Amino acid sequence: MNAQDAAPIIVPLMVPFIDGVARKVRAVIQKRVGPSIVQSWYDLLSFLRIECNSPVDSLTFRLAPYIAFASAIGMLLFLPFGEKAPFGFEGDVIAFIYVFTMFSAAVVMGALSVPSSYTSAGAGREVTMSIVFKPLFAVVIGIFAMKTGALTIEGMASALKPSISVLGAYLLLIYLTYVEAGFVPYDIAEAETELLGGPLAEYSGRLFAIMLWAFQIKRFAMIWLLASMLVLPFVSGSTVLLFQCGAFALLFLGMVVYEAMSARYRIDQAVRNGTMALTLGIFFLLVGWMGW
Template sequence: MNVHDAAPIIVPLLVPFLDGVARKVRAVIQKRVGPSIAQSWYDLLSFLRVECNSPVDSLAFRLAPYIAFASAIGMLLFLPFGEKAPLGFKGDIIAFIYVFTMFSAAVVMGALSVPSSYTSAGASREVTISIVFKPLFAVVIGIFAIKTGALTIEGMASALKPSISVLGAYLLLVYLTYVEAGFVPYDIAEAETELLGGPLAEYSGRLFAIMLWAFQIKRFAMIWLLASMLVLPFVGGITALLFQCAAFALIFLGMVVYEAMNARYRIDHAVRNGAIALTLGVFILVIAWTGW
């Protein structure tokens, strides 16, 4: 089995360790001992062994974690590991946007199926963030598509050439990746200290573990997409995978460090920043359309 075909199997097993690394780095920065790197895996395994104590008899509540998990795995299938994606095809960027959006829809669906003020507030925040940042992602992808003439992620990444609009799109993609990866100050929907986990507040046991695992996979997918866009224009072959891993590690650690030094935004602050970024993105899209 090739590396790119095995990636959707390897990555879900790897991401809890990455979450453990993030927890350890935050602890060091905040002058705490922190948990072991394997603690996130221990937590997942503990939850997976326990049945969910469902607060409602709702099919939507029970299905939402599985849909979110499937969406996160779907995101992995369209990402290039090296130069090739496990399930790459012409137009796969459209499929990526679809499963990317479906992830948030599943989270909101599960949260709204429970009569809880915490989950309702979390769902409301998730919808608000999505309304601002999902269009921004489409705009960034549109810029890359205009500049490369490709509708595949690997095709876009390998054909990108430096220009004013491409540089602007890269900066927006860095910002968007940070937001969609759920780092502080943009973890507004979960907001554990305010909303007890927001959309996840009523989940427990196995369903909570699956939802938590899905969030970790989605975070990996967004950062890997950014790393691929940065590496593949310059490096090909098996070397590309090594550089993708190195770029991912640097981006991931940089974002974790930045997160540890920030406090959570209010929702209006996040919306204002997102609206500014979206306006800038549309302006850059026009520049890309004119050939710059």
């Protein structure tokens, strides 16, 4: 089994350790001892052994974590590990956008199926963020597709050449990745100290573990997408995967460090920043359409 085929199996097992590294780095920056890097795995295993104490008899509430998890795995299937994606096909970027959006839809559906002010507030914030940042992602991908004529992630990344619109799209993708990865100050929907986890507030036991695991996989997928878009235009052959891992590590640690020094935004601040980014994205799309 090569790296491309094994990635959807290996990555879900790795992401709790990666989350543990993030927790350790944040602790060091904040001058705390912090948990072990395997603590996130211990937490998941502990929750997986416990039945969920469901607050409502709702099929939507019970299915939402599984849909979110499946969506996160689906994102992995279309990402290049090396030069090829496990399930890559012509137009897979459209499928990636679909499962990327489905993840947020599952989180919102699960939250709204419970009569709780915390989950309702979290769902409202998730919808508001999606209205701003999902179109931004589509615009960025549209710029890459327009400049390369490709509709596969690896095809776009491998064919990108420097231009004003492409450089602008890269900057917006870095920003968007940070937001969609759920780092502070953009973890507004969950906001543990404010909304007790928002959409996750009423989940417990096994369902909470699956939802938490799905968020960790989605974070990995978004940063790996960015790493691939940065590496594939310049590297080919057997060393691609090594460079992707290196780029992922640098991006992930950089985002964790920034998060440790940041305070959470209000929803209006996030929307204002997102609207400005979307406006810039449309501008760069027009610039790219004009050939620059």
